[in-house]
Amino acid sequence: MSGERTVLTIDTATETVVTGVVRLTASGEASTLAERTVHDHRRHAEILTTLIREVLDEAGLAGADLNAVVVGAGPGPFTGLRVGLATAAAYGDALGIPVHGVCSLDAIAVVAADRTALVVTDARRREVYWARYRDGQRTAGSDVAPPATLADALADQPVDAVVGPPAFTEPIAAGRAEEIGATHPTPAALASVAFDAISAGVAPPPLEPLYLRRPDAVELKDQRRKSLLPVTDGA
Structure with missing residues (x-):
């Protein structure tokens, strides 16, 4: 139907990996064609591609049927966000479709x-x-x-x-x-938040992760560096 958009949604900002395929009508109504949610923050990178393939298969769609990708940009942990955003960007680039980042909150x-x-x-x-x-x-x-x-x-x-x-x-x-008690975004909600941007038909800005603070690995590295500095006397 004219005006409809089929959207792949991804969110890895929380401990739950979320992905789905959503149909957006011209008026902004969102219907979920297929979705997967897996509560396992340690395996974002391992399972995300598999989950995307599963939701596309369940919806009876191929990548060429998608009009856009919507990805939760956080706030969230460094590693989880990096996996979701990189995967969304790769799908968008491969399919030649826009990728819209939205605040997961x-x-x-x-x-x-x-x-x-x-x-x-x-x-x-x-x-x-x-x-x-x-x-x-x-x-x-x-x-x-x-x-x-x-x-x-x-x-x-x-x-x-x-x-x-x-x-x-x-x-x-x-x-x-x-x-x-809503602990993570749903595919339909992700698509709904991006509806105005999708329907406008303009190229979205580059994806910007909302980390809000430095990754743990950097802070630990800084702490280790400080511990190696010589102790000096001074005012």
């Missing part, structure tokens, strides 16, 4: 699109990635902070719902907001 926020919401995901090191939304539009973030900091902020800037892993939503909401 924006896609998770779709479950509370009609409310004032705080969305969080696990940033490790006892911190969370977060963003605040009103009626589906991001009003603050994305950023990274300890859950206690966000809990304190709710007293001054209350929200209707806290969306994310229950281990984080419970202490942050603390009975002051509804908890919604």
Whole structure:
């Protein structure tokens, strides 16, 4: 049907690897033709290509049938994001179709699109990635902070719902907001967030990962370098 777009979606910003094939209508309605979600953050690189092949097969489509690729750009861990973005870029380049990067938190926020919401995901090191939304539009973030900091902020800037892993939503909401246990974006939500950009038909900007902080390997390397520096006396 004229105006429809068939989109491959990928997200590796959380511990769950997400991929799917989504049909977008001219009005922006998203229907998922096939999807895979695997909770295994240690095997992003090993399983992502296989999952993509599976969803295309299930949808009865080939790469040539796709109109665009949408990939979650984070925020998330360095290694996971690198795998997802590199894979999306490779598919787009091979098929000659645009690749749209979207904030993964924006896609998770779709479950509370009609409310004032705080969305969080696990940033490790006892911190969370977060963003605040009103009626589906991001009003603050994305950023990274300890859950206690966000809990304190709710007293001054209350929200209707806290969306994310229950281990984080419970202490942050603390009975002051509804908890919604959405831990990763869905393929349909990823495609929906990118709808305006896809329908505009213009070339998307280069993919930019939202790391929000340096990778662990770099910090450990810096710490090791500091430990090797000579100790000197001085004021």
